[in-house]
Amino acid sequence: MTTGRQQVKVIVMGAGVIGVTTAWYLARQGHEVTVIDRQPAAAMETSFANAGQVSPGYSTPWAMPGLPLKALGWMLKKDSPLVIRARLDLPMLRWMTQLLANCNAHAYDINKARMLRVAEYSRDCLTELRAETGITYDDRQKGLIQLFRTQAQLDHAQDDMRLLTESNVPHQLLDPAQIVAREPGLAHASHLLKGGLYLPGDESGDAHMFTQRLSQKAAELGVTFRYETRIEGLDASATGIMGVRTSAGRVTGDAYVLALGSYSPLMLRPLGIRLPVYPVKGYSLTVPLTDETRAPTSTVNDESYKVAMTRLGDRIRIGGTAELTGYSLRLSPDRRRTLERSFSELFGGGDLTRATYWTGLRPNTPDGTPVIGPSGRFGNLWLNTGHGTLGWTMACGSGQLLADLIDGRRPAIPHLDLSISRYTA
Template sequence: MKIIVLGGGVIGVTSAWYLAKLGHEVELIDRQPAAGMETSFANAGQVSPGYSTPWAAPGLPRKAIGWMLGKHSPLVIRPRLDPAMIRWMIQLWRNCTAEAYDRNKSRMLRIAEYSRDCLGDLRHETGITYDDRQRGLIQLFRTQAQLDHAADDMRILAESGVDHELLDVDGIVGAEPALGRTRHLLKGGLRLPGDESGDAHLFTQRLAALAAGQGVRFRYDTGITGFRTQGDRIAAVETSAGPITGDAYLVATGSHTPALLKPLGIRIPVYPVKGYSLTIPLTDPDRAPVSTVNDETYKVAMTRLGDRIRVGGTAELTGYDTRLRPERRETLELSFNSLFGGGELSRATFWTGLRPNTPDGTPIVGHAGRWKNLWLNTGHGTLGWTMACGSGRLIADLISDRRPNIEHADLSIARYG
């Protein structure tokens, strides 16, 4: 089949790669001049299946109120007269039950663990490098309450067969020696030895080059404006370069997917959640992370990427606003400076991107419903890099009418009715 992939981020490119490997003719369309130039450009760098956790959790509404009262809140909500935002928030609150949390986290762990395995296979097959490290992740707890709450996540990790260990402060410093000078700030940590790290932008661009070698055609600098339909099928995708036709169409356009699907009568609960990052030149390796750590207090991730340190986090509900806000940079710097060092902050690059979040935290991977040749791979939130290879391989199998390696029915749009 000829398959048109819409979107050139890490999700679209991995999907195109796996589709081409199955023998399809693949054409990928993106408005940017190269692959991985939007949300995949400067994320936190973590491939973290063990840390795959839905936002919607028991107690979130109460926590959110407390967070928003603080200067360095990990969550900022900027009220807007936006029905989509209001609907999304209502659905998020409805998922803040213990039952929904367990269900959603189990789904996320399933696709994330599969994805990590697919990434390993791809690395072995192609030799691709991307400032990658396979040295685990540590979730740092600064308070006893955070440490106590870890028991809930550990139960689900155990049920899902995910390797993990609870560390005392000595254990944390043993894994991340640079934290020895700030050990007085810590109460403990949850280590996930199967997690990894790497530069998603570098990976996406290098995989795009490999995919081109497999015959994938890339149409960059091409805007996507809509679809032509015929009966119950998509007949063409409308672009700034004119209509482009194929046998099947895969939408992997992240936060912009809802607007693209709306004229087709498809409403998906994907809403942009704005995140920020700093990319800091490494100056002193002995004071920097060995691998990757998450500061549970500020919800900030710090990752070693070659000769750089990536510090990413915070979440804003502010629509499609991509302005850089200095106060968000202050939060990232505060978390990093209080724990580590070893980087030249004055030369750091400050960046923001829009994460496509679903209210239950689980991506939407599968058939689009009423249109027979339309497929979706979107809604990965903060875990697009973590889930990219798994969801790319899964959607390629589904489009090819092959039996996937994991359960997938509850990942499709059908779960929303």
């Protein structure tokens, strides 16, 4: 354990993968940490059953050139990867307006470069954490393949490959035969494929298992976890946070970290801080493995349906699709059919009749980059949220980065453009 320059008492709000990794790194640097969460254990909401991919090479903003036309086309498809539920929702409309403003080549290059920076650093931090602690979580370090079914998808990959090259991210364009050599379970579906982008540095693992096991290790370092405790609001003076109001009473500290994912903007709104994070609903199926010859050995992404398929021990995790529907957690039968269709067409080595169906809310920013750093208005309030579909990918790096900032250390990567100030500059 390293020791910080001065021990402070830090209150971390949220026990998902972002909150727990932040607490871990703060405790390693010698701080007194308390984590508050409404659930009975760590990683019971968005971190519970995500796609399982630690995919720095696949870190790509939604906001890209051509997205508006693509979205219109998707709306006409029953198995669309994107669904927007019509509703009178000013935060959603404001978020969508900001998203559209980022749908140009210049913004895309900036945003993707930021995301790659955080994700690559995070993967390195995860590697170090794994070596230090010996933690296991059905993890595999076998890379990721992004599958292209059309020539247009293959052509668009050239732009991403340019940015990957500029960011020194290893990658390789594969033909169908090379894809099958790496993922033999796709042999019967090779006729559907035009090519694939192989990212050897990407990994996979169960985020829920990782977060629960890391929370145990954090507790051994002295972190206090206050579960089944609902956060009701923040008490603030003109310049700082004075305490957290909870269902179990008031909790106070020297510094406060907001890591509540999609619920972070709701906590900040009464304080006069507008955080452009909106919930994007995603779905997953966890399928028992029945035939290894028809299953992924690592992890693949079906670009046509925006569906990810990952091997997690004796299970297969199928995750994807996106809905803008506020904070609803209703399970949609249509979205399940999309996940099942993608998996059945490409693999099929799992029992879909015994699948566990789940949904969660991804905290998306309009530019794709998470918000990591000071809150701006209150000197002792810090933000670590807005990671979208990449919370698992970016968790360790985000936690280490924020712990360094709170500790007064110089972070290992540039960070000024990751803070909330980029929306107000």
